[in-house]
Amino acid sequence: MSASTSGTSAPAAASRKSLKAFSEDVWKNKTAKINAELFTLTYGSIVSQLCTDYERDFTRVNNQLYSMGYNIGVRLIEDFLARTALPRCDSLAKTSEVISKCAFKVFLNVTPQIGNWSSNKDSFSIFLEENPLSDFVELPMDAARELWYSNIVCGVLKGALEMVQMDCDVWFVSDVLKGDQLTEVRVKLNRILKDEIPAGED
Amino acid sequence: MPCYFAIIGAKDNPIYEAEFTNPQLNQFPPELKELNPFILHASLDILEDLQWQAHPQSGASTGTSGGFLRSRSSANNSNCYLGKIDHFYGLAITGYLSYGNMKFVMIHSGNTNSGLPVTIEDGPVKSFYQEVHELYIKTLMNPFYKLNEPITSPVFDSKVRTLAKRYLTK
Amino acid sequence: MAIQTILVINKSGGLVYQRDFSASAPRLSSNEYLVLAGTLQGVVAIASQITPKSLQITRKTGSKSGSDANHSSQLVPYVGALGSSAVPAQELGSFMGPDYFNEAFTSWNTTGLKHVTTDQNSLFLYQTLTGVKFVAVSSQSATSTMAVSIAENLLRKAYCLYVDYVMKNPFYEPEMPIKCELFDKRLGELVAQL
Numbered sequence: 001m002s003a004s005t006s007g008t009s010a011p012a013a014a015s016r017k018s019l020k021a022f023s024e025d026v027w028k029n030k031t032a033k034i035n036a037e038l039f040t041l042t043y044g045s046i047v048s049q050l051c052t053d054y055e056r057d058f059t060r061v062n063n064q065l066y067s068m069g070y071n072i073g074v075r076l077i078e079d080f081l082a083r084t085a086l087p088r089c090d091s092l093a094k095t096s097e098v099i100s101k102c103a104f105k106v107f108l109n110v111t112p113q114i115g116n117w118s119s120n121k122d123s124f125s126i127f128l129e130e131n132p133l134s135d136f137v138e139l140p141m142d143a144a145r146e147l148w149y150s151n152i153v154c155g156v157l158k159g160a161l162e163m164v165q166m167d168c169d170v171w172f173v174s175d176v177l178k179g180d181q182l183t184e185v186r187v188k189l190n191r192i193l194k195d196e197i198p199a200g201e202d
Numbered sequence: 203m204p205c206y207f208a209i210i211g212a213k214d215n216p217i218y219e220a221e222f223t224n225p226q227l228n229q230f231p232p233e234l235k236e237l238n239p240f241i242l243h244a245s246l247d248i249l250e251d252l253q254w255q256a257h258p259q260s261g262a263s264t265g266t267s268g269g270f271l272r273s274r275s276s277a278n279n280s281n282c283y284l285g286k287i288d289h290f291y292g293l294a295i296t297g298y299l300s301y302g303n304m305k306f307v308m309i310h311s312g313n314t315n316s317g318l319p320v321t322i323e324d325g326p327v328k329s330f331y332q333e334v335h336e337l338y339i340k341t342l343m344n345p346f347y348k349l350n351e352p353i354t355s356p357v358f359d360s361k362v363r364t365l366a367k368r369y370l371t372k
Numbered sequence: 373m374a375i376q377t378i379l380v381i382n383k384s385g386g387l388v389y390q391r392d393f394s395a396s397a398p399r400l401s402s403n404e405y406l407v408l409a410g411t412l413q414g415v416v417a418i419a420s421q422i423t424p425k426s427l428q429i430t431r432k433t434g435s436k437s438g439s440d441a442n443h444s445s446q447l448v449p450y451v452g453a454l455g456s457s458a459v460p461a462q463e464l465g466s467f468m469g470p471d472y473f474n475e476a477f478t479s480w481n482t483t484g485l486k487h488v489t490t491d492q493n494s495l496f497l498y499q500t501l502t503g504v505k506f507v508a509v510s511s512q513s514a515t516s517t518m519a520v521s522i523a524e525n526l527l528r529k530a531y532c533l534y535v536d537y538v539m540k541n542p543f544y545e546p547e548m549p550i551k552c553e554l555f556d557k558r559l560g561e562l563v564a565q566l
Binding site for chain 1: 383416417419420421466467468469472473477478480481482483484485499500501502503504528531532534535536539540546
């Protein structure tokens with residue numbers, strides 16, 4: 001999901017159809033699905049259990065969710081690539097588009113908005129209008145300040161981007177669960193890990 | 203009419219209570235107000251009794267008196283509503299039982315202090331219960347809420363009060 | 373095409389999986405396989421280094437002018453079910469539908485080593501965006517483009533299996549040797565279909 005492969009050498013799938021239609025197809029026809037409530041409750045029980053286990057030290061809960069996400073991300077990216085066979089993105093703008101229109105679509109069936117680009121185009125925000133992880137959730141009083149309920153998402157993005165040789169920082173800026181207007185995830189590209197790009201790509 | 207509503211957990215512990223009044227209409231008399239929880243708890247026995255009857259003959263003709271057990275196989279939750287289950291000096295008490303054994307009970311007081319028995323309009327009361335039941339299920343889906351613990355969420359509270367305004371204290 | 377051996381090489385060039393599918397496969401010691409994996413890793417890198425710059429430039433300019441002609445060779449056509457009988461959908465793990473994928477795709481490996489052919493054998497290599505390499509050794513000398521695309525299809529399917537049965541196995545540690553029975557089983561089925 002980064003760097004080269006220009007223009008027409010995009011995969012047949014993505015060049016013929018728009019990325020959106022392509023992702024819709026992958027999501028609809030090539031992805032096994034589970035009940036949304038089961039998914040939400042599973043994630044909810046994990047977070048709630050972590051809060052208990054860490055004696056309501058929410059900073060540690062955030063970190064734990066992040067590292068769980070990281071471990072998911074490094075595995076999930078392979079699934080994403082095997083499913084889509086998308087080419088390497090030639091810019092961060094393209095990467096952001098793939099993340100929102102394809103990755104979020106395929107794995108969570110939502111298409112968040114991308115915006116808030118920094119002036120030097122090295123960071124952007126993902127605005128989650130709906131978040132399937134946090135349906136039904138009301139944060140308890142003591143957690144409302146520190147806990148980033150869906151922090152696992154940041155870890156997943158971090159892990160996945162790292163595997164395609166993009167060293168990024170990913171963090172939550174705001175969350176509707178905390179009473180904010182929007183749920184915003186910030187992604188900042190630190191550098192492209194050029195040494196690790198597999199040989200054979202130009 | 204003023205109402206006093208409570209959700210009672212499986213161990214007869216209250217997990218939510220609220221009083222619905224309308225400033226334009228009369229209130230619970232202060233001496234009665236303190237008694238409300240006691241009156242409600244007294245009626246729990248009756249509710250538990252009705253729970254296992256095939257044909258609960260509650261005081262009010264509920265129209266849905268098909269019997270709790272008999273209609274258990276029916277897909278909807280219309281049989282959760284038990285109608286008027288008890289009365290106490292002119293106050294009427296209605297009940298609703300979720301499948302998870304959460305008891306929703308409510309005291310209805312008349313608009314006037316005439317001492318005449320209160321008539322229950324089953325339609326709106328039943329709708330109220332069903333919608334609160336739905337809210338309760340949503341609360342239950344919150345990973346931070348534990349079964350049988352008091353519901354402290356202000357959102358839940360305000361939603362229940364909105365429902366009460368719509369159905370009860372018009 | 374008789375597949376003799378399939379190897380999986382991780383992104384740092386370590387051999388994480390090796391399996392023989394035919395009795396006639398040459399017996400190499402595990403050490404020799406490790407050396408083979410390391411060598412392939414190096415050869416891919418060297419191959420991309422010695423790809424004439426002129427070729428790379430024409431490809432770049434070609435893409436800028438939007439001509440498709442230069443790239444048709446890069447696109448790997450979809451070969452369809454790789455055998456006589458298609459497996460039922462539930463056999464495909466999380467990949468629904470009749471096959472793992474059903475469209476032509478671009479190989480991520482554009483300038484590196486893709487296949488080696490000798491009189492008796494041929495070797496095919498498929499590299500993913502994350503740097504994992506899937507290698508198949510066939511006992512035939514395959515030079516036709518058809519054989520190459522069949523091999524690429526096969527290896528991409530092996531990648532799909534790797535995703536389902538290796539990466540999604542919560543007890544598998546990334547970069548470590550693969551010891552997943554389900555992966556063994558499915559890969560065997562995939563190769564047997566050929």
